[in-house]
Each structure stands twice: as structure tokens, then as C-alpha cells.
Amino acid sequence: MxxxxxxxxxxxxxxxxxxxxxxxxxxxxxxxxxxxxxxxxxxxxxxxxxxxxxxxxxxxxxxxxxxxxxxxxxxxxxxxxxxxxxxxxxxxxLAQDDTLHPLQTAFIEQDGFQCGYCTPGQICAAVALIQEVEQGCASAVTPYLTQPPPLQELSDQEIKERLSGNLCRCSAYNGIVAAVQQVIGQTPPPADALVLVTDN
Known part of the structure; x- marks a missing residue:
């Protein structure tokens, strides 16, 4: 049987x-x-x-x-x-007929890729990231484990941590983070903004 x-x-x-x-x-x-x-x-x-x-x-x-x-x-x-x-x-x-998923559109608008090889995995991970935050899931850097921040208040550090399982060998990370910020209602920094990397 x-x-x-x-x-x-x-x-x-x-x-x-x-x-x-x-x-x-x-x-x-x-x-x-x-x-x-x-x-x-x-x-x-x-x-x-x-x-x-x-x-x-x-x-x-x-x-x-x-x-x-x-x-x-x-x-x-x-x-x-x-x-x-x-x-x-x-x-x-992810797309509905001829309409791209909002994250697909944001990746294009924020230059969230270079060669594009990692992009499908990055976008799927970003979709999951948003769903996880909406469901109240904490990450390793969430300050209060029982009270994850709402999407609109998600920090750069939170976004990076939640996407840390996806590597971009072209280092398009700033655009990837900006794409997530765009979709969750934040204002990403301008593409030509100088980003300084510090140890703090």
C-alpha cells in the first residue's frame, strides 16, 4: 500500500x-x-x-x-x-505574471548585484528575512530577543546579520542592504554616499 x-x-x-x-x-x-x-x-x-x-x-x-x-x-x-x-x-x-516581486525591483533600482550569480539566493533570503521579522523571529544581534524591532526600524546591522548566510563575491553588499531597506519602507543612503568601514 x-x-x-x-x-x-x-x-x-x-x-x-x-x-x-x-x-x-x-x-x-x-x-x-x-x-x-x-x-x-x-x-x-x-x-x-x-x-x-x-x-x-x-x-x-x-x-x-x-x-x-x-x-x-x-x-x-x-x-x-x-x-x-x-x-x-x-x-x-517570486514574480506575479509580468510584475516583479518588490525585492526584485529593489535589487535592480539599488544596484544590489554585479555579476548576478548570487542574486537569486540573495533575493530568496531577503524574502525570508522580511517574513521572519514579521513573525517576530530574533537574530544574533537583536537587542531584545522577545521584542524584535519592526521592519521599519530594522538596523543595517540586523539586515546584514540576517543575510550573512549569503555571500556576494563581487561585494555588492551596500546595494543588497539598500534594496531590503527600500522594500521595508526605509530610505536607503544615496548610491554615491561614502561608506566608511570601522571596527565599531
Missing amino acids: QLKDQPEIVLAQGEEQILLTLEINGTTHRVQLEPRVTLLDALREYLGLTGTKKGCDRGQCGACTVLIDGQRVYSCLTLAIMQQGKEITTIEG
């Missing part, structure tokens, strides 16, 4: 594979793959959703960040088989 949300096991070319149903960006996908395939490889190699990037492939850079049931996840560190029955959102699923 096949249990609900259990993948179906099939034999293909003498190897055991699974027939998996994944809900991605509001669409149901049936995919046949080996049980060891990561969600990242399933998205890119089996389903053609190449917006999610493979960077380090070991959970250190954040380029592969997607949303699973609204929470950010490194797709290189989770198996596709574990995601059956969950709602997966990739960068391709």
Missing part, C-alpha cells in the same frame, strides 16, 4: 529510482530520479529551473537558497525526496 506523500520506487536501467511529486512555484512536477539527488540538482538538471545557482555545493555560499514552506533552505544540502508534499518557491516563482 502506497502511503500519501510517499515517493514511488521504480527500477530504471537496473538502478533503483523514485518517482517524485514536487510542488514548485504553484505547479506540480513529476520527476524520476535517484534517491541521492539534491533538491538543487533536481531543480536545475531535471526540471530546467536554473535560476537557483550552484556555487559551493556544500552550504557555505547561499547561492542555492530557495523557500520551502516559506522558510529559506540551502537546496544543495537537502534531498529532493525530502520535499514531497511541501511548497517550494524558487526565484522563478
Whole structure:
């Protein structure tokens, strides 16, 4: 008897594979793959959703960040088989028809990228950041753990800490922070503002 949300096991070319149903960006996908395939490889190699990037492939850079049931996840560190029955959102699923997600628009307007390779993961992480703050989740730098600041009062330090799992090798961090500030209703500093880095 096949249990609900259990993948179906099939034999293909003498190897055991699974027939998996994944809900991605509001669409149901049936995919046949080996049980060891990561969600990242399933998205890119089996389903053609190449917006999610493979960077380090070991959970250190954040380029592969997607949303699973609204929470950010490194797709290189989770198996596709574990995601059956969950709602997966990739960068391709954030826009509504021809209208970009507000964070996508803000990244463009605030120059929150250079080469763009890390951008899909950065944007998915920023979407999760906003949801986490709205849900009252604290970060490592939140002054009062039981009273996280409202979005409009989120400090630069809070934004940077909450995005610290996503690396930008081009160092477009000022634009990334400014994009988040724009979306949460703050006024980002002008792009030509001199930013001094201090130890304090």
C-alpha cells in the first residue's frame, strides 16, 4: 500500500529510482530520479529551473537558497525526496505574471548585484528575512530577543546579520542592504554616499 506523500520506487536501467511529486512555484512536477539527488540538482538538471545557482555545493555560499514552506533552505544540502508534499518557491516563482516581486525591483533600482550569480539566493533570503521579522523571529544581534524591532526600524546591522548566510563575491553588499531597506519602507543612503568601514 502506497502511503500519501510517499515517493514511488521504480527500477530504471537496473538502478533503483523514485518517482517524485514536487510542488514548485504553484505547479506540480513529476520527476524520476535517484534517491541521492539534491533538491538543487533536481531543480536545475531535471526540471530546467536554473535560476537557483550552484556555487559551493556544500552550504557555505547561499547561492542555492530557495523557500520551502516559506522558510529559506540551502537546496544543495537537502534531498529532493525530502520535499514531497511541501511548497517550494524558487526565484522563478517570486514574480506575479509580468510584475516583479518588490525585492526584485529593489535589487535592480539599488544596484544590489554585479555579476548576478548570487542574486537569486540573495533575493530568496531577503524574502525570508522580511517574513521572519514579521513573525517576530530574533537574530544574533537583536537587542531584545522577545521584542524584535519592526521592519521599519530594522538596523543595517540586523539586515546584514540576517543575510550573512549569503555571500556576494563581487561585494555588492551596500546595494543588497539598500534594496531590503527600500522594500521595508526605509530610505536607503544615496548610491554615491561614502561608506566608511570601522571596527565599531
